[in-house]
Amino acid sequence: MEEFFGTPDEPRLPDGTGLNLKLIETAAGPVAGNADGTEQGLFRQHCAACHGITGDGAGAMATTFDPYPRDFRRGTFKYTTTRADAKPLRSDLRRTLLRGIPGTGMPSFAELPPEQLDALVEYVIYLSLRGETEQYLVQLVVDEGEYLPLGVDAKEMVLEDAVLWVAEQWAVVEQNPQEYVVPVPPRPVCGSDAERAASIARGKELYASKDAQCAQCHGPTGAGDGEDERIYDDWNKPKKGVTPEQTAKLARLYTLPLQRLRARDFRDGAFHGGSSPEDLYRRIHIGIKGTPMPAAGPQPGAKGVFTPEDIWDVVNYILSLSGEK
Numbered sequence: 001m002e003e004f005f006g007t008p009d010e011p012r013l014p015d016g017t018g019l020n021l022k023l024i025e026t027a028a029g030p031v032a033g034n035a036d037g038t039e040q041g042l043f044r045q046h047c048a049a050c051h052g053i054t055g056d057g058a059g060a061m062a063t064t065f066d067p068y069p070r071d072f073r074r075g076t077f078k079y080t081t082t083r084a085d086a087k088p089l090r091s092d093l094r095r096t097l098l099r100g101i102p103g104t105g106m107p108s109f110a111e112l113p114p115e116q117l118d119a120l121v122e123y124v125i126y127l128s129l130r131g132e133t134e135q136y137l138v139q140l141v142v143d144e145g146e147y148l149p150l151g152v153d154a155k156e157m158v159l160e161d162a163v164l165w166v167a168e169q170w171a172v173v174e175q176n177p178q179e180y181v182v183p184v185p186p187r188p189v190c191g192s193d194a195e196r197a198a199s200i201a202r203g204k205e206l207y208a209s210k211d212a213q214c215a216q217c218h219g220p221t222g223a224g225d226g227e228d229e230r231i232y233d234d235w236n237k238p239k240k241g242v243t244p245e246q247t248a249k250l251a252r253l254y255t256l257p258l259q260r261l262r263a264r265d266f267r268d269g270a271f272h273g274g275s276s277p278e279d280l281y282r283r284i285h286i287g288i289k290g291t292p293m294p295a296a297g298p299q300p301g302a303k304g305v306f307t308p309e310d311i312w313d314v315v316n317y318i319l320s321l322s323g324e325k
Contacts, residue, residue: 001137003155004163005130008044008053014159017129017167020122026115027123042116043123046109055127057235058255065105068256071235072124073131075166076290079273084287084295086180087170093121103270129166136162182285182297184278185308187315196316203317211305212296214314217263222321224265231261234290261291269323280315 006012011028013021031041039045044053050069052059057071070077079096080088097117100108109117137158141147173180190196207214207222219225232240239258241247247258264271273283284306285297297311298304306314 001130001134004133004159005126011126013126014163016164018171019126019129019167023119023122024126026119039116042119046112047120050105055124055131056255061105062256066259067104067233067261068235068259069105071131072127073134074234074290075128075132075169076234078288078290079283080286080289081182081282082173082180082286083182084289084299087173089173089177089181090121090125093124094118097121099274101272102275103268103272125170129163129170132166133158133162182282184281184285185312187277187281188309188312190316199313199316200320202310203313203315203320206306206310206314207317212314217292218266219263222266222318224263226263228263228292229260231263231292232258233261233292236260265325266318266321267324269325271322275322277312277315277319280318281311284311284314 002012004012004014009029011021011024013019013024026038026040027042029041029044031039031045033039043051048059049061050059050065051057051072052062052069055072057069059069062069075087077088077093077096079101080086080092082088082092094117096106097109097112097120099110100106109120112120188199190199206212208220215226217224217226217228217231236259239247239250239254241250251257269275271279271283273279273288283293285295285304285308287293287295296305297308
């Protein structure tokens with residue numbers, strides 16, 4: 001790992017990843033100022049207290065937040081404009097930095113200069129690439145039952161099958177956004193109160209439908225009190241055993257305690273992925289990656305639970321609940 005990626009103070013990249021090492025170096029290392037007025041150590045300055053030096057989401061302040069800060073090492077990001085099976089765009093990560101995540105501990109960093117935002121985005125991708133490579137190596141050791149040989153062949157295998165493969169998953173989305181970004185069609189105009197009420201009524205019926213199962217988690221009235229109270233995201237599922245005893249045993253392996261996922265209470269009017277109609281359309285169409293919230297819109301090779309017109313009706317229904325509290 002150190003040969004491929006260096007250290008938090010001196011990051012390194014193998015050839016062929018497509019990442020910008022200069023930007024990564026700006027974000028890495030201890031906080032410092034340069035003679036030309038530029039700053040170093042941006043990740044440690046702004047992010048590590050929550051997300052941890054390695055991007056594992058277990059920084060010093062992590063236990064104070066619900067949900068926990070994101071663990072970047074899985075390479076999974078919840079709020080994107082890209083389809084369910086794709087990495088996010090850099091612009092998706094940048095948007096999260098600019099807006100923060102409402103209702104969580106993630107603040108807005110909109111006051112940072114554009115070049116610093118670029119450096120932080122690149123560093124998050126670097127941590128993700130490193131983390132997914134680390135997971136690949138661990139799984140390889142588990143599957144083979146022995147440590148890897150240290151020869152050139154093993155390094156080439158890891159480089160090709162992990163590092164460069166993961167890097168390609170990021171690159172292909174940036175190079176082909178027309179294929180991976182989910183378009184948001186124009187929102188149908190409700191020209192009268194009656195038309196709007198009809199759209200909300202259709203959305204309420206779709207929301208409650210058996211195929212959609214929205215109420216299973218979000219509750220029959222969108223209050224976040226569905227039958228599935230014990231739901232977990234992909235970062236917490238490995239901590240959950242079949243029995244309480246197994247869960248207690250697993251807890252010794254993790255820095256952060258098991259934390260259940262709370263389905264959104266739409267009445268709060270605070271939506272983690274953004275509260276504009278377009279934001280809500282994407283959350284329903286794409287789903288929320290790494291969580292039980294599935295993609296309900298059309299996907300490659302599948303028509304989806306909802307049509308785009310259906311999604312707009314559901315959005316109108318959710319917005320009709322928003323702010324009730």
